[in-house]
Amino acid sequence: MAQDVKPYVPLHVHTHYSVQDGLSTPEELVDKCQQYGMPACAVTDHGTLFGQMPFAQAAKGKIKAIFGCELYVAPDRMDNRQAKSSHEAAEHLVVYVRNETGYRNLCKLATKACLHGWHYKPRVDDNLLAEHSEGLMASSACLSGRIPRRLLGNRPEDARREAAKYAEIFGRENFFIELMNHGMDEEEQITDELYRISRELKLMAIATNDSHYTNREDARTHDILLCIQTQKTLNDENRMRLPNDEFYLRTPEEMWSWFMRWPDALENTLAVAERCDFVMPENQHLIPNYDLPDGVDHFEYLQKLTMEGLAWRMGDNPPREYLERLEYELGVIRQMNFVDYFLVVWDMIHFARQHAIPVGPGRGSGAGSLVAYCLGITGVDPLKYGLYFERFLNPERKSMPDIDTDFCYRSRKEVVRYLRERYGEMNVAQITTFQSMKARNAFRCVARAMGIPFSETNELLKLIPELPGKKLESLAQIQEADPVGLNRVMEANSQFAEVFREAIKLEGAINAVSTHAAGVVICDHDLTDHVALYRPADGHGSETQVQMDMGGVDKFGLLKIDVLGLRTLTVIWDTVKLLRQHRGIEIDINKIDLNDRAAYRLIQEGNVKGVFQLESAGMRETARQAGVESIEELSAVIALYRPGPMALIPKYLENKFNQDRIVYDPPHTDDILKETYGVAIYQEQVMGLVRACAGFSAGKADNIRRAMSKKKAGELAALKTEFINGCQ
Known part of the structure; x- marks a missing residue:
């Protein structure tokens, strides 16, 4: 930024969490703000708070993050669904969080909009705004705002009344008139009048640019994104689009050039930023208080359940090492204040078992806890299999515990319903997940938007290399994968070069919002004190979910429990039931013989089609080559057959069949590596x-x-x- 140009703070910005409408990532925006010398930035995505935690993380230590939202406001009441179009159904209003109370109120506004106000868009109304205005500031928004619409409709007195009403709702010092200049005739038509209203009502005017993408040269990509959203093509003259390429994150120099007539509107952006003091909380460890009768100590109750469980698992005289391990684990659990976490999870598992809902033996780090094993939360003895408790709960690094639990696929909803009844409807929600465009999907969508027939696109798709976990960052990677094929396709259709370029820019952009398969958040009070909730527009009967993904929930510090509905568990349970009904055979799946030679013969022969984790051709061949003979070897082969450790399979096979040649270096590591034949798996x-x-x-x-x-x-x-x- 030039030395003589004053700074400016962008206060109307959309990220790709304005799904298929915004293109910028929070990281891109923060980097640009730093580059331009902007001290702060507001993210004001449409109708939801999906992008707030990612923005907070991106901005940390770099710029001041201002949290906001461009709300959709119903013309009268949010329960009135008479409107016949999205234009009729809602007008825009931008709100900004000033403090913790404001954040809580914005969470409640965004929640009620999604759960109760959805008609084309998630909507609030003026009564709801008045109820939740404390701690918030607001601005008149873009041409779709209520005040600009009244002016464009030649109703200046109505516009003044609306401005005065919002000044009353939020406080005169907390409501601003937005001035926008994207070179549009409609904006030029009303800007002077907007500024006049701000002066007459003693309201601050702020200059904003409605940023939907980061750089001017991204305008074409954004146009394609809108085509993907609306399922139109670029040659459709009637498609939804922005009128020009001015909807990017402008530099301070550009903003001062565009708004030189209203310097106070630019200076006021800094004043607004200074008044926003809210910092997104992190690592709060918001664990529900498990409900016990008055006078019952929570730790003593957990201790009692654990010792009863130990007797159930090991009999009345358990080995000393088990008692010592339990004493250690319970001490760490108490020290780290996770007693109620274990009680909450135990209660859920207890409910499932009481109602004959099949429960899996446990996955992930939770299997390292002997307390969890004794409580019946997991079915794996951690001492028998050498599992570390510290991998689950590390006293040297306080982080939320995480137990992954599997239930019968058909009964998962029953478990979640119990949690809602136990802790409260507004205290339990599922976790959101965001789907982003992968390479092939991006290419397919861009080609469709450009009007290229699928038959031609299919040739192009064959050239896209599979790069799990990586992004295509340049045409060179595709050129390297198949130079001859690429040249042939380019010659066949000159548009394909642009398809490649645009698809690479769109790869990774969020294109859908869905529900996490397992994650459930539990609180002992209203979740909207911490996070906004969401339900899809067509989700009558759909489960409520938090407006955060798994990473956001973990970072924020909400209690997350994995409640996964597993089809394989259902199949196993149905098989056990059928054996009982039709053959009179009783099988306890938790007590099957892990040394059954006949079972291992089937695995060695590759006769495991339909068996979970083993049925793929590559997995069957690996198990056959390994000559799997024990549960330990089966575990090792399954762990090895993954993208990263696959490279170790040859070494594992060589060592297994040549054990006399294995060298343990240093020698005292043999106890650690012996089970896996010298290979660290x-x-x-x-x-x-x-x-x-x-x-x-x-x-x-x-x-x-x-x-x-x-x-x-x-x-x-x-x-x-x-x-x-x-x-x-």
């Missing part, structure tokens, strides 16, 4: 190696494991010297 083995070689505590070893699994190079570098010193 499991994260627990990484922890064991770090402890054995460098003398790290289990908690510190888990920090290394976590940094490795999440590819956190900075954290690994910080521990490198300590590890090397410990090995000497």
Whole structure:
């Protein structure tokens, strides 16, 4: 930014969380704001708060994040659904969060809009705004705002009345008149009158640019995005589109050039930013208080349940190591204030078992807890299989525990319904997940928007390389994959070069909102004190979900429980029931013989089609080559047959069949690696190696494991010297 140009704060900005309407990512916006010397930025996505946590994370330590939303306001009442179009159904109003009360009120507004006001769009009304105005500021929005619409309709007195009404709702110092200039005739027609209203009513005017994409050159890509949203093509003259290429994140120089007649409107953007003091909370550990009779100590109750469970699992005289492990685990659980977490999960599992709902044995790090095993939450003995409790709960790094639980696919809704009844309808919600455009889908959508027939597009799609977890960042990657094929397709259709360029820019853009398959959030009070809730427009009967994805929920600190409906569990349970009904055979699936030679023969022969985790051709062949003979070997093969560790399969096979040649270096690591024939397969083995070689505590070893699994190079570098010193 030039030295003599004053700064400016963008206060009307959309990200790709304005799904298929905004193109910018929060990270792109923050980087641009830094580049332009902007001290702050507001994100005001349409109707929801989906992008607020990602924006908070992107802005941390870089710029001030202002949290807002461009709300849809019903012309009269939000329960009036007489309107015949989205234009009739709602007008726009931008709101900004000033403080914690304002954030809470915005969560309630966005929730009620989605749950009770949906008609074309999630809508609020003036009565609801008045009820939840504390801690918020608002502005008159774009040409779709109520005040601009009245002026465009040649109703200036109505426009003044609406401005005065909003000034009364939010407070005169908290309602602003937005001035926009995208070079549109309609804006020029009303800007002077808007400014006049601000002066007459003693309201601040603010200059904004309705940013839907980051750079001017992204306008074409955004036009294609709108075609994808509306299922139109670029050659359709009647399609929805923005009128020009001015809807990007302008520089301060550009804004001062466009608004030189209203310098106070630019200066006021800084004043608005200064008044926004809310910082998005993180790592709050919002665990519900489990309801027990008065006078009953929660820890003592957990202790009692655990010891009863130990007797159920091990008999009246359990080995001393089990008692010592339980004492340690219970101490950590108490120290980290996670007693109620275990009671909440135990209660859910207890309900399922009481109602004959099949429950899986547990997945993930939760299987490392002996307390969870004794409570019946998991079905895996962690001492028998060498599982670390610290991988689940690390006393050296406080983070929310996470137990993954599987239920019968048919009965999952019954479990979630119980949680709602137990903790309250507004206290339980599922987690949102965002679907983004993958490479092939982006190419297909762009080609369709450009009017290219599918038969021709299909040739192009064959050239897109599969890059799991990676993005195509340039045409060069495709050229490298199949240069001859690419040249042939380019010659056949000159438009394909543009399809490639635009698809690469759209890859990763959010194109749909859906519900996470397992994640459920539980609170002991109204979730809208912390986060907005959502229900799809066509979701009558759909489950309510939080307006955050899994990462946002974890970062915020809400209690998340995985309640996965697993079809395989249903199939197993149905099979057990059919055997009982038709053959009189009783099978306890939790007590089957894990050393059944006949079962391993089927696996060795590759006769496992239809068996969960084993049925793919590659998996069957790997299991056949390995000659799987035990549950430990079966676990190892399943763990190896994944994109990352697949490269270790040859070494594992070689070592298994040549065990006399295995060299353990250093020698004392043989106890850790012997079970997997000298190959480190499991994260627990990484922890064991770090402890054995460098003398790290289990908690510190888990920090290394976590940094490795999440590819956190900075954290690994910080521990490198300590590890090397410990090995000497």
